[in-house]
Amino acid sequence: MFTSHTTSDIDLSKLADFEHQIAGHGGIQHTEDQSVLIKPLDPRENAFYKGIANNPSFKPFAPAYFGTICLDKSQLGHPATHLCIENLTKDFVAPCIADIKIGTRYYDLDATPEKKARAIKMASERTSSVFGYCFCGLGLPGKPFADHDWITKLDKESVVTDALVPLFQVAEDSVDKEYRQTTIQKLIERISEYRDVIQKSETRMFGNSLLIIYESDPDRVKAGIGRLVDAGIGRLVDVRTIDFAHSHWLPGEGPDEQYLFGLDNLIQALTDICN
Incomplete structure (x- = not known):
């Protein structure tokens, strides 16, 4: 660091x-x-x-x-x-990365009517309107990060089959099924902890994402087992909130319900995959 x-x-x-x-x-x-x-x-x-x-x-x-x-x-x-x-990816050798936008609302507090209309249309065309989350990017070892137009077209079924499942299949293919399960469980724990913080925070975060990262290099995994979410070298799994260009601290306004809705559905999706 x-x-x-x-x-x-x-x-x-x-x-x-x-x-x-x-x-x-x-x-x-x-x-x-x-x-x-x-x-x-x-x-x-x-x-x-x-x-x-x-x-x-x-x-x-x-x-x-x-x-x-x-x-x-x-x-x-x-x-x-x-x-x-x-740089959250610095200590990873073969990172699997997902950028997942959280919340049902994309437009900011001061958005013009035109920007608001465009943002509502964009959210309605993605899984944000249904689940309160959508994939914005998916980076897997050996696959290019470019040309991600397909990811914006995922629907409520394909977001699981074409994004969430492939994201964690790498863990099973590169290490084993136990590592896949442990990785998902650690992500659920971490996101649940973050959800508790958001529940007590008075923020509004529009267009904000969760960045999920986990290690898929088998040698690195073997050396780092037992420190799945520790900071620094040895960390195998990480979850952080990123992109605050449309985020605000708003004391007195209470928690961001549309954001919590997205976190709850993402946690449920990960739980379903783990099971």
């Missing part, structure tokens, strides 16, 4: 494109040691990350935040100010 450093330690001449991005708008880079991601700044996302520091129960479920950095726009061709956050 990067917690013992500051953004002044980043060598801008040695940034590289982030190879494990499976959703979003692109433009994300990482530092030479791959510990930190550098992504274009969104002021609202930056504000939300700052708020996480004041919410100790929420903090373990988000990437570590290291502030902002100004890049040389003329050299890199990107907006000058960027966020610096933890």
Whole structure:
């Protein structure tokens, strides 16, 4: 991790494109040691990350935040100010990754009528309207992360058969069925813990995702068994909430019910697969 450093330690001449991005708008880079991601700044996302520091129960479920950095726009061709956050894939050898958007609502509090209409239409065409979650990206070892148009067309049946099942089939194929079951069980536990935090939080997170990562390298799994969700080296499974460009801390507003609906259905889907 990067917690013992500051953004002044980043060598801008040695940034590289982030190879494990499976959703979003692109433009994300990482530092030479791959510990930190550098992504274009969104002021609202930056504000939300700052708020996480004041919410100790929420903090373990988000990437570590290291502030902002100004890049040389003329050299890199990107907006000058960027966020610096933890690279969650750094300690994985052969990561299986899923980006799952949570909630039934995509539009922000200040969305124009046009944006609201587009967002409602988009949600209605995906499993978000039925389950409160949808796959935005799926990255499996040996398969390219690009060309994911198919994933936006998943319906309430194919989201299980074509996304959730293949995601965990890798664990069984690369290690064994017991590892598959243990991985899913640990994910259920972790997401359930996160759900309890959300139930007590007064947030609104639109367009936010859960990033699920687990290790599929058999040698790494053998060496790391027993530390399935520990932080740092040895971690085999991780779940974090990401993408806060449309997220808010709203004291006094109570929990986000449309978001909880999505988490509950995702937990149920994982439980069904595990069983």
